[in-house]
Amino acid sequence: MILRSRILYYYKKKKEVLESQMSTSQEDDESSAFMENSQWNLERAPKTWAPDKMYESEEFMSVLSDCTRNLSEMQNAVFTMKYLDGEDSDTICKALDITSSNYWVLVHRAKLQLRRCLEINWMS
Numbered sequence: 001m002i003l004r005s006r007i008l009y010y011y012k013k014k015k016e017v018l019e020s021q022m023s024t025s026q027e028d029d030e031s032s033a034f035m036e037n038s039q040w041n042l043e044r045a046p047k048t049w050a051p052d053k054m055y056e057s058e059e060f061m062s063v064l065s066d067c068t069r070n071l072s073e074m075q076n077a078v079f080t081m082k083y084l085d086g087e088d089s090d091t092i093c094k095a096l097d098i099t100s101s102n103y104w105v106l107v108h109r110a111k112l113q114l115r116r117c118l119e120i121n122w123m124s
Contacts, residue, residue: 008095008096011074011077011095011096012095012096012097060122063117063118063121063122064114064118064122066117066121067113067114067117067118067121068080068114070113070117071110071113071114074096074098074106075106075109075110075113076110077096078092078096078098078103078106078107078110079106079107079110079111079114081095081096082107089103
């Protein structure tokens with residue numbers, strides 16, 4: 001419990017620095033995944049996945065760990081707290097002192113980046 005509190009304190013303290021790391025290049029990269037009619041750009045469309053029990057594979061978890069290191073610190077914190085630690089969105093927003101809208105943007109961008117990284121490093 002003490003460790004969790006320290007982690008939450010760390011991210012609260014670093015909020016301004018972490019938010020500044022969010023660059024507009026991520027927005028440009030995200031928008032290139034879709035065409036003007038909101039359909040997937042075929043070159044950027046998701047590949048077919050077979051996710052059953054991937055999380056049990058040490059190799060997959062190693063690649064996932066490498067991919068999460070490429071996320072911004074704030075995206076990594078949100079992704080880790082939500083999907084690996086199982087925290088709910090309200091707890092994460094309070095802990096990181098972010099709005100619900102910002103939370104969902106961070107989750108969405110993290111998922112896009114991780115999908116791309118996993119497709120390159122795991123599925124190829």
